[in-house]
Amino acid sequence: MKEEQILKNYESAKAIYRDFGVDADKALEKYKNMRISLHCWQGDDIRGFEEKVVASENVVTGNYPGAARNPQELRADIEQVLKNSPVRHKVNLHSVYAEPKKPTSREELDVTAFENWIEWAKKNKVGLDYNGSFFAHEMMDNGLSVTSQKKEVRDFWIRHLETTREIAYNMGKSLNDVCVNNIWFPDGLKDNPADRRYWRELLKDSLDKGLKKKYDKKHLIDTLEAKVFGIGTECFVAGSYDFYLPYCIKNGVGICLDTGHFHPTESVADKLSSLSLFFDDILLHVSRGVRWDSDHVTVCDDTTNAIMVEANRAGIMDKLHIALDYFDASINRIFAWTVGLRCAARSMLAALLEPVDMLKKAERADDFGLRLALTEEAKALPVNAVWDMACLQAGAGVGYDWIKDVQNYSEKVIARR
Secondary structure: OOHHHHHHHHHHHHHHHHHHHHEEEEEEHHHHEEEEEEHHHHHHHOOOOOOOOOOOOOOOOOOOOOOOOOHHHHHHHHHHHOOOOOEEEEEEEEEEOOOOOOOOOOOHOOOOHHHHHHHHHHHHHHEEEOOOOOOOOOOOOEEEEEOOOOOOHHHHHHHHHHHOOOOHHHHHHOOOOEEEEEEEEOOEEOOOOHHHHHHHHHHHHHHHOOOOOOOOOOOEEEEEEOOOOOEEEOEEEEEHHHHHHHHHHHOOOOOEEEOOOOOOOOOHHHHHHHOOOOOOOEEEOOOOOOOOOOOOOOOOOHHHHHHHHHHHHOOOOOOEEEEEEEOOOOHHHHHHHHHHHHHHHHHHHHHHHHHHHHHHHHHHHOOOHHHHHHHHOOOOHHHHHHHHHHHHHHHHOOHHHHHHHHHHHHHHHHHHO
């Protein structure tokens, strides 16, 4: 699309938004400070770079050709994705993406194994987030890590949790930024346990030990990620939402809400207003669960839009830690990455442009008819014109331009792997 047309459309959109009490220029200025954390594992199906590869507890659909084979290719792919997004960025790493100078057992890794990532982040002006990799390892005990009945297994993974936090803290310190260290365990059972409390006592004890050391929240924020069920853990997951919610509140730990980790009829958006009253740190993993945690590519659907709208209405949009978490190898991975990133960013912008003041004023005047009318009219506001302007200002691809850019990269780079 030509710049002249984008500018013309934006001026027209500004006038329409003005009628609804929204200053599009101010919304764009606020938008420029929004950050989304891009998950590195979409680029290689969360295989990582460890020399010894064992079966993972993660299910990745498809085997599309051209996955990154080494850290250099993965970082190049990420750069390609980030260039077509108008927001600021962080990149989320798992422990398995370490590059140690000599072979190092996972639980003994330190920040030196991520020096290349840190230097790359500085060069590209992005932040880093982190996750321990509690899966795909010979010390997994039939899918159990910190809840294994074997003390030596639990001790291994507790140690991994400890070093994971140390690495994340040093990442944040090196970048003079905050690093969000998200903690997810796949631990659970396929059938109903006879003693649910027993397994959760093991989980609590492991967490108490692994989270014992205190760090400056300026550089490290820990979050716990719950899950309703998984493949092979259909009847019981130790780290459920009901377990993590009170644990996090009691221990001052942040909570992670993954949009694929709840019952399909649950609304993650509805949880935000309540949680924001009690939590300083809320991490969103924006994914697209279809009937279960199937990690489909994020799109601008009702779920994503509702989360961003509620975050803005609650006044916490700039306080949330927003990240992506999906892996789809059934399609071109660069398209999967870019579509998800742009859609999450687009939903954020649309939320910032909602006539919230008018809606709240009508509600507090008990004029619910007006509130409904405004809500529906807001759905037709020209967010596309403002989105194109945001992309233009950021130097990101507008309209079909970014699609052609990805196609070109796929032909020249991906197809040759």
